[in-house]
Amino acid sequence: MSEFSELYQEVILDHNRRPRNFRVIEHPDGSAVGHNPLCGDEITVYVDMDGDAVRDVTFQGAGCAISKASASMMTEAIRGKSRDEVIRLFDEFHRMVTDDPSALPDVERMGKLAAFSGVCEFPARVKCASLAWHTLLAAIKDGKGIVTTE
Amino acid sequence: MSLQVLDRQIDGSFDVERIREDFPALAQTVRGRPLVYLDNAATTQKPLHVLDAMRRFYTEDNANIHRGVHSLSQRATDAYECARCVVRRFMNAPDNREIIYVRGTTEAINLVASSYGSIALGPGREVLVTELEHHANIVPWQMACERFGATLRVVPITDEGELRLDTLAGMLSSKTAIVAVGHASNALGTVNPIREICRMAHEAGAAVLVDGAQAAGHLPVDVQSLGCDFYAFSGHKALGPTGIGVLWGRMSLLEQMPPYQGGGDMIRTVSFEKTTYSDVPGKFEAGTPHIAGVIGLGAALEYLMACDRVAMEAHERDLLQYATERLSAINGLTVVGTAPNKIGIVSFVMDAAHPHDIGTIADLQGVAIRTGHHCAMPLMKRLCLPATARASFALYNTRAEVDALADALERVHGLFSGG
Ligand SMILES: Cc1ncc(COP(=O)(O)O)c(C=O)c1O
Numbered sequence: 001m002s003e004f005s006e007l008y009q010e011v012i013l014d015h016n017r018r019p020r021n022f023r024v025i026e027h028p029d030g031s032a033v034g035h036n037p038l039c040g041d042e043i044t045v046y047v048d049m050d051g052d053a054v055r056d057v058t059f060q061g062a063g064c065a066i067s068k069a070s071a072s073m074m075t076e077a078i079r080g081k082s083r084d085e086v087i088r089l090f091d092e093f094h095r096m097v098t099d100d101p102s103a104l105p106d107v108e109r110m111g112k113l114a115a116f117s118g119v120c121e122f123p124a125r126v127k128c129a130s131l132a133w134h135t136l137l138a139a140i141k142d143g144k145g146i147v148t149t150e
Numbered sequence: 151m152s153l154q155v156l157d158r159q160i161d162g163s164f165d166v167e168r169i170r171e172d173f174p175a176l177a178q179t180v181r182g183r184p185l186v187y188l189d190n191a192a193t194t195q196k197p198l199h200v201l202d203a204m205r206r207f208y209t210e211d212n213a214n215i216h217r218g219v220h221s222l223s224q225r226a227t228d229a230y231e232c233a234r235c236v237v238r239r240f241m242n243a244p245d246n247r248e249i250i251y252v253r254g255t256t257e258a259i260n261l262v263a264s265s266y267g268s269i270a271l272g273p274g275r276e277v278l279v280t281e282l283e284h285h286a287n288i289v290p291w292q293m294a295c296e297r298f299g300a301t302l303r304v305v306p307i308t309d310e311g312e313l314r315l316d317t318l319a320g321m322l323s324s325k326t327a328i329v330a331v332g333h334a335s336n337a338l339g340t341v342n343p344i345r346e347i348c349r350m351a352h353e354a355g356a357a358v359l360v361d362g363a364q365a366a367g368h369l370p371v372d373v374q375s376l377g378c379d380f381y382a383f384s385g386h387k388a389l390g391p392t393g394i395g396v397l398w399g400r401m402s403l404l405e406q407m408p409p410y411q412g413g414g415d416m417i418r419t420v421s422f423e424k425t426t427y428s429d430v431p432g433k434f435e436a437g438t439p440h441i442a443g444v445i446g447l448g449a450a451l452e453y454l455m456a457c458d459r460v461a462m463e464a465h466e467r468d469l470l471q472y473a474t475e476r477l478s479a480i481n482g483l484t485v486v487g488t489a490p491n492k493i494g495i496v497s498f499v500m501d502a503a504h505p506h507d508i509g510t511i512a513d514l515q516g517v518a519i520r521t522g523h524h525c526a527m528p529l530m531k532r533l534c535l536p537a538t539a540r541a542s543f544a545l546y547n548t549r550a551e552v553d554a555l556a557d558a559l560e561r562v563h564g565l566f567s568g569g
Binding site for chain 1: 514561
């Protein structure tokens, strides 16, 4: 399977098979729905805040392995982070999935999210990797909303 | 060159390997693997015959058509009008003047919805479309119904992807103005019984528009035998260039219809008090058309007509049958759309993998397929699927390419079902 591992790393396949924090939060502080009309992906992100920090974050929905694993790993990466930290992490994540493949991710800051660095070689899949993040930002910024990747 | 190509097509039996030599784009590698191009329902590759005809036009005859007194303009006009005869023969239309050049299927349907709609639609009138349709055969009708106060109704399909003719029969009435139906479905491959539908619609007094986008490159198109009133197709799905397509309409209807767009070429006289319009087809061809596209389209249809059509259809049917067998044997794979009469399209889903991932992994092995809703969101909703993966065949595909697809899908299964 080595020729696929650039994109479909084991950690991504694992989060696709067993997504973490894959549940609804009843009465969340914020939630948003994200659509990728191109491939029919749809996810809902729920957040509970503790002041400025993310206390709990979960998601529901259907999508491809990249979007599902990205959502799952995002929920793990941002728990406890402040709004500003989340936005900064997303900026970095976004640069990683869109940038020149030779620009190596900062594994220390990105942690497991570095697994998505292979996405930059598949421009058609960037939207899949970033859908959950766009949806999350809508949920923590406005408390509710609908976002689409188009 | 071109004649040689055509001669051996005419003489020879259907030889796929020799046909492939006519399509330069097929001979390349993608991600280090030989390209296996199975996205023909989106657009087909183009034979040299088409590319050469367009190049020859631009290098030798390029000029604007009509009205020109100089030689190049005359040659360009002749080539443009000559292609109209080729299209007429291709569709077995009664009259050259019934062939209207448009940008593609989408523009053809918009033209009919807007122009014929303005005389045929109004409050209390109905347009029937089907659950199988491409957005191009839905949205123009929604817009026309809104504009003219008419009602849009939808003919249902079975779970296998066949039209419910019994339900259609009950929906047709004196209120029905237009039935708009695809000749073949781009998402499932279903071939619709157009003759039967035309007979039923005509009994109710309705006109029938056939969306032939998926049929033109694969099935015989004989508008007289089909019995329809309008037939639309795109050049680019039938070996021709993008940006050019055809609307055929019955002369008696085209004559009554108002122009679609105004401008040069579609007028007889213009004054600020009163403008008079050209006759059909000029009335519907405003502005400088895609002249090179028309010439490329003519060349594409010549190429198709020069092929042994019976052998070509048998070849594509064989690919469909073989692909259906090979893919159905893959664990966790379900073929979507199992109508008995299909063109070479296999839509499918896999238990463990989303269509988008299937598409990327196939691409990594050089296999080009399409994934998504295929511009048929209402159909996907009907089937309760967000998307499918789709392999679609053309005359130049081979059983070995079906094997490459099946191998790629086995890898998908291995990757996603593994633990
Ligand atoms: C069944 C059908 N109708 C209409 C269209 C629209 O054709 P075009 O985009 O060439 O206008 C397509 C193309 O995807 C199609 O498959």
